Amino acid sequence: MVARPSRSAPRPLPPAPDAAVLRAVALAYLARFSATRAGVERMLGRHIDRWVRRATGTGMEAGDATRAVAPARAAVARILTDMEGLGAVDDARFSEFRARSLARAGRSRRMVAAHLSARGVDEAIVGSAVEEALGPRDGEGRETELAAALVFVRKRRAGPFLRPDADETEAHTRYRRALDAMARAGFAHGTARRALDMDRDEAEDRIIRMRSA
Known part of the structure; x- marks a missing residue:
């Protein structure tokens, strides 16, 4: 046994x-x-x-x-x-770093703020960190938001990043789907349209400038 x-x-x-x-x-x-x-x-x-x-x-x-x-x-x-x-815990420093990282990954200003709030960061710190990392909403922040929108569009291969051999039907479908997705992701309609209608070279340049800032 x-x-x-x-x-x-x-x-x-x-x-x-x-x-x-x-x-x-x-x-x-x-x-x-x-x-x-x-x-x-x-x-x-x-x-x-x-x-x-x-x-x-x-x-x-x-x-x-x-x-x-x-x-x-x-x-x-x-x-x-x-x-x-x-100095091991610093909500302001954490929030600024995370805000920059999320914008470079294609997140809207609104989604960045929501992400930080969900992690328990105080509302005042969230507002200050987003402003510091992304720029004022009515100034530099608009350009950062546009660059983030371009990253979002590039991931979906729409607008300036549409594949060269795409026909008109595919181009229209991807445009509409990207526009809808950007609205859900917190991008303003005007920003989404600017991103989708932009020339590819300018779009790439804006992404590079944001990520190297």
Whole structure:
């Protein structure tokens, strides 16, 4: 008879996380990822929640598990402030960098702002970061928005980036689909039309200038 391999014993439950553990977890996370204050807060919350689930899974009463991590939850705000003091968390810097990156990838100003807001960045910081990274809405920002729209159009091979052998029917179809997609992506109708109607050489030049700025 062939003996069945014995199952390994479950790992013992570690102590409930405390402030020191959470600080180490935050530093390790920020060494790998750029994140907002809200993002780090959510990550630490998940770390605590995992311990609670594991504790209750091993038979601990839910109330006891909740009380065991209460000091850790209370320490999160202080740890986040410490991370900001170290410069490891900086919502303004994160937002400016991400705004530039998203615009270069073809995101509209509106979608950039929505992306940052979804990551828990304060509304005032979002507005300031978008203005700093993309330029004033009524000035330089319009040119950045147009260049982002051109990146969007190029990905869809429409307008100036239509393949040379496309017939009139395909050109019209791609134009209309791109126009609709740009509206959903937050580009103004006038900006979308300018991008789709632009000469290819000028379009390429505008993209290059935006990405090298």
